[in-house]
Amino acid sequence: MAIAGIDRGSHVLVFPYPAQGHMLSLLDLTHQLAVRGVFITILVTPNNLPALSSLLSAHPTTIATLVLPLPPHPSIPPGIENTKDLPASGFKSLMVALGDLHNPLLDWFRNHPTPPVAIVSDMFLGWTHHLACQLGIPRYTFSPSGALALSVILSLWRYPPKRADPRNENEMIRFPKVPNSPEYPWWQLSPVYRSYVEGDPTSEFIKDGLLANFASWGIVINSFTELERVYIDYLKEELGHDRVFAVGPLLPPANKTIERGGPSSKSILSWLDTCEAQSVVYVCFGTQAVLTNNQMAVVAMGLEKSLVKFVWSVKEPTVGHVAGEYGKIPAGFEDRVAGRGVVVTGWAPQVAILSHDAVGAFLTHCGWNSIMEAVAAEVLMLTWPMSADQFSNATLLHELKMGIKASEGPQTVPDSGQLSELFSKSVSDKTRGESERAKEFGWAAKEAISENGSSWKEFDRLVVNFSH
Template sequence: MAITTGSHILVFPYPAQGHMLALLDLTHELATRGLVITILVTPKNVLSLTTLLSAHPKTITTLVLPLPSHPAIPSGVENTKDLPGDGFKAMMVALGDLYNPVLDWFHNNPNPPVAIVSDMFLGWTYHLASQLDIRHYTFSVTGAFSLSVIFSLWRYQPKRRDQENENEMILLPKIPNSPEYPWWKLSIIYRSYVQGDPASEFLKDGLCNNMASWGIIVNSFTELEQVYVDHLKEEVGHDRVFAVGPILPAGNKTTERGGSSLSNNVLSWLDTCEENTVVYICFGSQAVLTNELMEVIAMGLEKSHVRFIWAVKEPTVGHVAKKYSKIPDGFEDRVAGRGLVLRGWAPQVAILGHASVGVFLTHCGWNSIMEGVEAEVIMLTWPMTADQHMNATVLHELQLGIKFSAGMEIIPDPDELAKLFNKSVSQETQVERKRAKEFSTAAKEAIGENGSSRKELDRLVANLSY
């Protein structure tokens, strides 16, 4: 039942596909519960809101502001999927220049918002909310464990003893289970921080602001990450940490999410495959693999003889096209009938939800993990950067994932990859498959009637509304 409140909320997503989709799906849930919402976007991202706006024509409106210029952002680019590798940080800095335009909009609005819900990469909005004397909520696109690691890094600032050793282990003793990681696996924003540098200080301030937010919204569920949700509450000193996941697309958006004309053909092909026999391979909306990595994955698939769907991201700004994303010559002909290669976007939620797909080779982006958990698939982990190494830890701890590789620099052996592909669809993974079923059931129950995440969502709405 919808909760009628009428409270006006400003929602501000960060313009990266992995960030926007989850927050927009959350916005749908908030609107369904009676909140009046304004979504702040730049002009070229308005199209992403089409389905959402049509579903809530009376309660969701847009605030469209031009993206401020930045030397690292090419003209016309407004989404990080089209930026070079360092584009995330440049976009975070550029968006900070929207402070005054948003402030002006607030002052000229006859019914200004009572709260701001912004992406964790837009921590500067905390100062905006403070100036306007309204509540600020941080939306975390990563899970409770990874967010705990981010908070621990910026709060306690661990350092390397040997500045040249990228493999030096960094212990994070304040977090349950005292995780440790080699330096190179930690957040690039943290590793590249330079004290006194204006951009670095801006990014640090924003991420630290998240800890001071009135509330923190996490796309996870307590049955998956209870100990880390509790830890976050201890870290921030209050109970306004809302685990509302898994946040998934509503209704028939499972085949539309991101836009696709391929869905019917892909799903028809999957209908011809036996249950749990297909491996789905996708490295998310940001990662573009080198040709060398493409070659070893292709060889591993070819040697393994498993059925597969491989979603390949095309090179974008900053990539030398000849060095990235090349499918080896003749590969598609040699695997015809037992494998599909999809270039660009793939209907991931629909693919993972198909009974024939039993395994997901993933870069461990948190949205992908949430989708994989809900879909009851075993996950082969190949984290690349950002929070992905921490997300993989959660899968390994819970026996939901099997280590496949890590990072762009490690070149796996194709024969070993073939063995892992074969193992993943065999009876050798009975433990992981049982765990996948248990947590899939828990995820469905969490977002179902009287589930933990449903209750957390209602608690969030009540908190936003007073």
């Protein structure tokens, strides 16, 4: 691919945060940079190296690795290097542990014959801004969240809200500076922000890193202008420069050179081939959220009563989930829906499922990767945000009228009758308006990443920035 006016061959360090939702999109970004002739070194810890195998085989001459051991931390058991193996409380500990790579990384830079001219690192690695300043090179924050969610995060840390009653978890917090003035009850705000304790070393380290993101040279967002223009413009105005690059949706290559998450399951896709167009509801809550048994029972009952065809990806409980209280498929459910629904335990080929013509609606936890994949696939979303940026993401879908609220919150148990009605409605003419909006934004997404589309041009602008 020849790109006019670009000094090919810049060397850039890419540093992902080791959580699947963060790594996947940054590795897709890395692929796109390599396609554009950028030389890349990816920094990972030893246990996360296998996640790069397909990317490295696709770009053997342009992508190298820097493998550094994860520094020890009292809250992280030896051998654990990824958030999927940690309880929720370990999330922040991992951020702090990775911060101790500052000096080893500084040494590597200073001893490298042709060191990188820029750093692209995850928003949970804000300390790399200070490293870049020491080295005299630009650091670009990579946001795995969209521009609205990032605007809310920026506002939280820059303009901390004053609470009338610190005991009231339902107190509404307003964001008047952010376009459309979103508001959320306290419990829906970023758990990292809510758990901040002034003077606590871990809290102060994380606060400093998040504020450093907005002081960095630029911000790269997995979104596209046509979807979030008003929020992208707000970020540029708030930051005082135009180095906000909306390069999404970041997706695996169409030729599947790079598989996302694991091998595709041909049996699910073969079953979808037997279904009518837009007749299937896909249910998935991402890589982190696991439903309680009560929530599992309600979703199962809703699917059963609705009589719709469905694919349900069920995540099994992990560290931090009380054994026996999460992720249990109700007894006899699969037998009762045999032929009409498929239950997948473990990993499901989400991109392939969403892209299939048979899928008409998606019950989602509103993780940003899932939203980007569904937007690109032109699929209507039924929203059930659980935590973190997911409430902001749901706000965006409702604003754009391509999402319908199903529920919200990790403990909420919706009414099975209402859920059943929503499932039926979502694959019928009753949601034609929302489905049409989903199609329009899907077309806009494809246009954005095609040659000379908005995201294509943003990628070019980003690569030009590396070499100046």
